[in-house]
Amino acid sequence: MSSAKYEDLEMGKGALYPGHSSEDIMLRWGFLRKVYGILSMQMILTTIVASVVVFTESVKDFFIRSPFLLIFLAFVPLILMIPLYYYHKSHPTNLALLGLFTVAVSLTVGISCAFTPGIIVLEALLLTATVVLALTAYTYYAVKQGKDFEFLGPALFVSVIVLVVFGFIQMFFPLGNIGSAIYGGVGSLIFSLYIVYDTDNLIKRYDVDEYIWASVSLYLDIINLFLSLLQVLRSIQGGNN
Template identity: 35%
Template sequence: MYSEDDELVGDQFSAFSEKNVRLGFIRKVYGILLCQLVVTMLVMVMFMYIEPVKEYSMNNPWIWYTALAVTFVTLIVLVCCDSVRRKTPLNLIFLGLFTFCESILLGAITSHYDEVSVLLAVGITAGVCLALTLFAFQTKFDFTMCGGLLFVFLVVLIIFGIFAAIFHTKVLSVVYASLGALLFSFYLVFDTQLMLGGKHKYSLSPEEYIFAALNLYLDIINLFLMILSLVGEARN
C-alpha cells in the first residue's frame, strides 16, 4: 500500500529526474553547437587569411558544388531519418559532415567580403544570439506555438528572395536581409524554447539532441549571413 506521502515523494522524484534529464540534454546540445561553430570559424579563417586556400577554391568551383550537394543530402537525411539521427555515432558523423561542408560554403561566401565586415558581422551575430538566448530562457511568452506562422513567413521570405535576385537593387537587398535577420531571430527563440521544454506547449525529446543542435546552428548561420549582407551594404 502507498500513502499520499509516498505518492508525493514519487512525484517529486519524477520531476527532479525529468529536470536533470532536460538539463543534461541542454548541455549536450550546446556542447555540440559549440563544436560546430568552432569548426565553422576555423574554416572561415582559412578562407580569409590563407591566400592559397582562397585561390584554390575560386579556381576549382567543383569544391563548392560538391559541398552544396553533400550539405543538402546530409541535411535531408538528418531531418527525415529518425534511425540515422538518433543512432550514435552515425548521427555525429552525418552532423560533422554537414557542418564541414556548410563551413566551406560559408567560407567561400565570406571570402568575397572585406575582413572588417566579416568581423563586425561575427560580433553583432554573437551579441544578438546571446541576447535572444537569454530572452528565450526567461520570457513567459510561449514561442513554440508560433511554428506554423514562422514557416509561412519563411516561405514568403524565400519567394521574396527569388524576386530580389531577379530584380536586384540595393534597396531590395537591404529589405530582404533585414526581414531575414528578423525572421531567423524569431526562429532562434523558437528553437531554443523547443529545447527547453518545461511549461512550453511543444518540446523536443531528449533523444533529439542532434536535431536541436542542427536547428540552432542553422538559425545562427542564417542570421549571420543576413547581418553580413547588411554590414556589407552599409560599408559599400
Template identity: 35%
Template sequence: MSDKPVYAAKTDTFGAQASVLDTNKVLKNTYMLLGMTLAFSAMTAGIAIAVGIPPMGGLLLMLVGFGLLFVVNRMADTAKGLPAIFAFTGVMGAALGPTLSYYLSMTNGPQLVLQALGGTAIVFFGLSAYALTTRKDFSYMGGFLMVGLLVAIVAAIANIFLAIPALSLTISSAIVLIMSGLILFDTSRIVNGGETNYIRATVSLYLNVYNLFIHLLHLLAAFTGGDD
C-alpha cells in the same frame, strides 16, 4: 483516509523533476555541441579561404551540405549522428569560404566580418537568455516563421534573375528577423520539452546562427558602403 493522493503527488513530483533533469541535459549537450560545430565550421571556412575555393565551389559545397542535412536528421537517433553533424557543419563552413573571401577583400572587410560575428553573438545569446530565463512557450510563432521563411526563399530565388539591390536588402533584413524569431522558437522547444534530441536541436540552432551571420554581414556591408 486514503494514501493514494499522496503517492500520486509524489509520483508527479518525481516525474516533474525527471523532466527538468532531462531538459537540462538536452540544453547542456545542445550548447556544447553547438559550440564545437561552430568552431569546426570556422576552421573549415578558414581552410576554404586559404585554399581559395571559387564561388562555384562554394555553391556545390552548399548543395552537398543540404544533402547532408537530411542524413543528419535520419541518423540523429543513432551513434552515427555525431559524425554526420560534424560532416554537415564542416561542409557548410567550407561553403562559406568564398563569401567570406569576398567581404574580406573589401577595404573594411575584416571589421565587417568581426562586426557581423559580434552582432550574431549578441543576438543569439540575448534571445537565448530571454527564452531560458522566462521559459515562455514560443511555439505559436512556428507557423508565421515558416511562412515568412518560405516567402523569403522564393523572393531570394526571384532576385537571382531580377537583381534588385533594394529587394536583396529587404530579404536580408527579413531573414535576420526570421532567424531571430527561430532562435526564440527553437530554444523554447528545448526548454519546454518539445525537442528532446540534442543533435536535431543543435542543427536547428546552427542553421539559425549561420543564416543570421550571413545576412547580417550583407546588411552591414551595404549600409557602411562596403558592398558597393
C-alpha cells in the same frame, strides 16, 4: 537523488518552466548541456574551416575559378540534412553526418566571408553574438515566467519558404544594394525569431535523445542570422562607396 536535492527540485529551483516535473528536470538539464556542448564544437569547427578559406589564397582562388562548385556547395547541406534527420538518433552515424554537415555549411560561410571586407565580417560576428546571447537569455527568462513561443512555428516556416524563393529570384533579377539590405534585414528578423522559437522547443519539447537535431536547428539559426547580417552590412557598405 538526495532528499535535500529532491526538495530543491520540488520547490522549483531547478525547474525550467512552470509545471516542469521534478522527474524530468535532471534529464532536461543534461540534455541542454549536451546540446550546447555540441553546438560549441560546431561553431569552433565552422571558425576553423571558414578561416582556412578566408586566409588561404590558393583555396580562395580555387573557388573563384569554380563557380559551379559554389552552386553545388550551396545545396550540399540541404542534401545532407535528409540522412542526418533519419539517423539523428543512431550513434555514431549521427556524429559522422553532423561533422560532414557542419563542414559543408562552414565552406559556404567561409566563401561568403572571403569576398567581404574583414571589418564587415567582424561587425557581423559581434552583432550575431550579441543577438544570440540576448535572445537566448530572454527566452529562458520568459519561459520560466510561463511564456510559450510555439505559436511562432507556422509563421516562421512560411516566412523562410518565401525568403528562399525570393533569394532564387534575386539570382536572376538583382535588387541592388537597398533591396539586398532590406532582404538581409528581413532574414535577420526571421532567424532572430527562430532562435527564440527553437530555444523554447529545446527547453520544452525536444526528446532528450534528439540532441543532434536540436543542435542542428540552433546552429542553422545562428549561421543564417550571421549571413543575413553580413548581407545587410555589405549592402550598406556598397551603397556608401
